[in-house]
Amino acid sequence: MxxxxxxxxxxxxxxxxxxxxxxxxxxxxxxxxxxxxxxxxxxxxxxxxxxxxxxxxxxxxxxxxxxxxxxxxxxxxxxxxxxxxxxxxxxxxxxxxxxxxxxxxxxxxxxxxxxxxxxxxxxxxxxxxxxxxxxxxxxxxxxxxxxxxxxxxxxxxxxxxxxxxxxxxxxxxxxxxxxxxxxxxxxxxxxxxxxxxxxxxxxxxxxxxxxxxxxxxxxxxxxxxxxxxxxxxxxxxxxxxxxxxxxxxxxxxxxxxxxxxxxxxxxxxxxxxxxGRAHYDLLGSERANRQFRRSLYITADVRAGEPLTRANVRSVRPGNGLPPAHLDEVLGRPAARDLARGEPLAWDMLA
Structure with a gap:
């Protein structure tokens, strides 16, 4: 109060x-x-x-x-x-x-x-x-x-x-x-x-x-x-x-x-x-737009076993993939399966 x-x-x-x-x-x-x-x-x-x-x-x-x-x-x-x-x-x-x-x-x-x-x-x-x-x-x-x-x-x-x-x-x-x-x-x-x-x-x-x-x-x-x-x-x-x-x-x-x-x-x-008040919480009015934040996406087709590079993965909108902070961790990792351009990147897609 x-x-x-x-x-x-x-x-x-x-x-x-x-x-x-x-x-x-x-x-x-x-x-x-x-x-x-x-x-x-x-x-x-x-x-x-x-x-x-x-x-x-x-x-x-x-x-x-x-x-x-x-x-x-x-x-x-x-x-x-x-x-x-x-x-x-x-x-x-x-x-x-x-x-x-x-x-x-x-x-x-x-x-x-x-x-x-x-x-x-x-x-x-x-x-x-x-x-x-x-x-x-x-x-x-x-x-x-x-x-x-x-x-x-x-x-x-x-x-x-x-x-x-x-x-x-x-x-x-x-x-x-x-x-x-x-x-x-x-x-x-x-x-x-x-x-x-x-x-x-x-x-x-x-x-x-x-x-x-x-x-x-x-x-x-x-x-x-x-x-x-x-x-x-x-x-x-x-x-x-x-x-x-x-x-x-x-x-x-x-x-x-x-x-x-x-x-x-x-x-x-x-x-x-x-x-208002000082805070850093997600507002209800922001929730719908959270999906449009940047995340990692496949930008070119990748065959199983091929490594991820800056040529085939990058940070784009929307936000359904891994957070961009993980980019350095995924570069060089081989694909666990064929990956199609436009797929959001997830950990189970990496070998």
């Missing part, structure tokens, strides 16, 4: 011996429209994802409306924008949450969120959120982690920018605070992240260091990093989603469209299935 660590979210068991848990991150790609946010839940549910995630904050709970250089972004997708301005655009209003949770329930898909302060944790708790996601930038906010953990639900923690000591501190705060298990997601907090920076081998390393399920929060273009992470032992994949990149949105540039996300879900689950 597997001893790999597990958690459960809404009755779904998550661990290395389970199919990957794929989270569809809506983020701020609703573009300020509740109608679009609801349509995104419909489209996300149709991809076959295991869960949909939103973000719960206001511009004022996540930052300050202050005109200082450190409150302004330099470089990347959001170059020149103030934090408050960006979050004002990207926030999912608190008054939308009940409708979003209701729509996800109607579609039969799990919905939870990333809280960014205690008011967000309380709101989500009141809506019955089955888990909490701690974003990379909040992984060092141990009071927030402890507050969310006290709700007794699992916590999924992204580890972008965090060193090993910070990851362990966040995990310990969650477990000591009462969380029903922790998942740690390797993450590169760059938007978008370059494939060369993805370093998904970190997923496998995290699995050896921490007694928790591990996964990947993927900000790269495409799905290659996510599928590679499955091969490295990822139990959870999180990827951003949009109805159409052309529609714009804070995270649209590195988000997958519905058809792409459907492929991501399929490819991740297929990759996990393909991993």
């Amino acid at each position: 597997s001893t790999s660590p597990h958690i459960e979210i809404a009755g779904r068991k998550i661990g290395a011996d389970q199919p990957p848990y794929v989270i569809c991150e809506l983020s701020g790609n609703h573009n300020g429209s509740l109608h679009r946010a609801l349509a995104m839940i419909d489209a996300a549910a149709a991809t076959g994802c295991d869960a949909i995630k939103i973000q719960t904050y206001t511009a004022d709970t996540i930052t300050l409306d202050v005109d200082r250089p450190e409150f302004r972004i330099t470089g990347g997708l959001w170059d020149g924008r103030s934090l408050h301005e960006l979050y004002q655009e990207a926030q999912t209003p608190y008054e939308w949450h009940a409708a979003l949770f209701a729509r996800a329930a109607e579609r039969g898909v799990t919905l939870f969120s990333s809280p960014f302060d205690e008011t967000a944790v309380d709101l989500l708790g009141g809506l019955g959120a089955p888990a909490y996601k701690i974003a990379s930038f909040e992984a060092v906010d141990l009071p927030l982690i402890r507050y969310a953990a006290a709700k007794g639900k699992p916590l999924i923690i992204s580890t972008g920018m965090a060193n090993l000591a910070e990851i362990e501190a966040a995990r310990a705060a969650a477990l000591d605070g009462g969380a029903a298990g922790v998942v740690l997601l390797h993450c590169v907090s760059s938007y978008p992240a370059d494939l060369a920076d993805a370093n998904v081998r970190t997923v496998a390393d995290m699995a050896t260091r921490f007694d928790s399920p591990v996964g990947l929060s993927d900000h790269t273009h495409g799905s290659a990093a996510s599928v590679a992470a499955i091969a490295m032992g990822a139990s959870v994949i999180e990827k951003h989603f949009t109805l159409a990149r052309a529609d714009g949105g804070p995270d649209a540039a590195f988000s997958l469209e519905p058809a792409e996300f459907t492929s991501l879900v399929r490819d991740c689950k297929d990759a996990w299935t393909a991993l």
